[in-house]
Amino acid sequence: MMIFSSCLKEKLVDTPITAIYSQKPSDINLQISGMYAQLSGFSCFKNAVITPLILSADNFSGTQGDAAVFSQKLYTPQSRYFVEPWNTCYAVINNANTLLKYLESADASVEFKSKTKSELQFLRGFSYFLMVRMFGGVPLRTEPINASSDFYLPRNSVDEVYRQVLQDFEQAAAGLPLYRQQAAAEFGNCTKGAAQSIAALAYLTYGNYQDLNNNASGAQTSYRKARDWADSVILSNQYRLLPNYADLWDITKERAAYEEVIFGFQYTRDPGASLASSLGSEIGTWTRPNGQWRIQPWFYDRMISGDYLNDYRSEVAFTTRFLNTVNNRITVTYPRIPATGELTLTQPFLNKFVDPAPLDNRNYENDFPVIRYAELLLIKAEAENEINGPNVAALAAFNQLRTRARNTNGTVRATPTSLTATGLTKETFRRKIFDERGLELVGEGQRWFDLVRMRAPNGKTMYEQLYASELLPFTNGLPVFNTTNRTWVGGRIAPNTKVAFEAKYLLFPIPTSEVGINPKMTQNPGY
């Protein structure tokens, strides 16, 4: 038997096509919306990155599961809470690099291209800034990835990453609109004020890094820049402190809150999707009663005593009495004394991200503020203090927060009092700022950064100051209500969260989506 066969010569498309089709503004805006969605999505600010940032700090503790892993410092490089933010940041960076490269050939006006370029630089700088604070030096990419790229880059130094971050934010600030001149359709996108504010924070953080690495002159230069950028926001008159601290957290007043919120991630109850893929936020589920992320009792004690005695902000930010919807009983937490018939729970809860009618437990209306005018004033005060000590300008900025706090809901209180320079040194004022940030910004994802960047008077980080010294006297264990004596007995710090200080905890581990796969990547020491 004979079989004949023949074949036609087929032309196979062998090389990838790299031509980019002509882009119109509507296309580009869609892609940029996608980048905001990546940063605010489940793999970053909705869930994956806020978990380590809030729970690895000293003031929260997690009762079980992933929350407990972070508050007990048991995390590993494999954790999805590092993998996903890392991958998301680099996806945003690659998208920014790609659009930046092909922006010139887009079918759009010069003004649009200039504003878009700034927006892309903001998003890229934001991603690198998040990563350098969490992980240290990371590989820098400013060119889009294609088939001939080198996939395996080594880590750049912290200095190099900051150089890129600061350059991106400075150039972004130049081309973005002022908040009050932003087009209504672009509400929520970054503004000039957002770029300037984050530039100020980046310079401040970098200055702290330089100080901790014995580069005092470099640090002073950075602090001056931080102060100048903060001043430019203040002088621009685009933002103000809301008179009532509670209005920041009221979802019926969410739009108006952006007079103070300079940049935030916006979430909304999403009927079209549910749970993780919805456009809603979920931090409310974890932090509000009866969630797993709770306030450490020792921290709560500090936020209602000393400078903060009778501080309205504590009443707004925390809750110690609530209706437990599971058993329909009024429940109180430490340190409140229960009335007859009321049940008790050990720890207070955060009360900022409240939604009375979420669509499901990952579908809340609450936005997540990234930087507020209040924080900017504290950045100004901190930078000024690093340069000149607690002078008039520094105290004036700081005291605006105290004044606002006394204002409560219309009735003016006597506390918290404004600070005066009497008896205040650079070191003690820095500590005041640390504590003020602790109350003003509680639950907003800043605490862990403050711990690892700010210096205690002995020159070590605040993280070491707390974990190697200040936390030690607190009795291990949560408070228990003794019904005979009608007092709270027991400990003041969640069990297993008093983890002995190790230098490795000042950085998070590089995730395994990088370190196992990229042979040029080195892991952070200790992991």
Place this chain on the structure above:
Amino acid sequence: MDIGLAKGRFRITMDYYERQTSDLLLNLTLPGSTGFSSYAVNNGEVQNRGFELEIDTKLTQGKLKWNLSGNISFNTNKLLSLGNTGEILGPNYGQSGTLQMNAPVHVARPGLPIGSYLGYRIAGIYQNQAEITAGPTDPVNPKPGDFKFTDVNGDGKIDLNDRTIIGNPYPRFVFGVTNDITWKQFNLNFLIAGNIGQDVVNLNRFQLDGNYAGFRLNVSKDAFDGRWTGEGSSNRYPRPTASGLSFRQRFSDFIVEDASFIRLRTATLSYQFNIPKKSIFRTARLFASGINLLTLTKYAGYDPEINAKGESSLTPGVDFGSIPQVRSFSAGVNVGF
């Protein structure tokens, strides 16, 4: 090679082959800093070398007719090279959801079968603090009752370099035997098949055997009954914990099992009726048969013959919630007109 003997009652076929495949289509896992997770490349050369033997006999031919045919094949798979790339790690399992392992299982390493398992070795449980202090430095800070990971490269610490080859997804040999026995009007036909020597990664046990209560998932009875409760109580399963994933998100030989099996795949018993010539039927046959009747295996999961994510040549042999093959019975009548 074909051999026939004894007037066609006995036939043997033997084959030896060596096949080299180049320019494999592989999914190269990319580091996160590229902004991408994987990239399809043509890379690599794989060699498959093997021997197959097939035997066909009519054992008996009298009143009891017994035809037996069987085959056995041996194959070794070896990755020859990956071009310029050193080795490629497979995709991460458990990147989200409750598995919480987020580590690769497979590796494509030249000189080894493609898709070999790469992981840590577990050498029991730390019974007391003295053992921990005497052991290698482990950044996860183990306590008494936790798994003892082996310092494979002997450098005094546990890290990614202590991963080693801990299993082979490919069988040493596979075989099948078909029997067809006819006696008067009865016929019994059954097929036995088996794969011997392969390892399967029982990823279900990563969740079930760690005695970890964090996600409120089930724990296997063996793991709970055999948990560590104090010095000397157990050297296999760790202490229960509500935080701190016991396996430390490391893929290890603890969940790699020998999945060799011998299976009675099908069996059919039938009776052929003698039909008188004038009847409207030509043939009539009554039968009862079963599929997947019996499996002999040491594998602890539901079915050793699985393959989750089997779409890639790089990722064979992982059991994660794979649905086992069903056992079914049927009976009926075949009628011919």
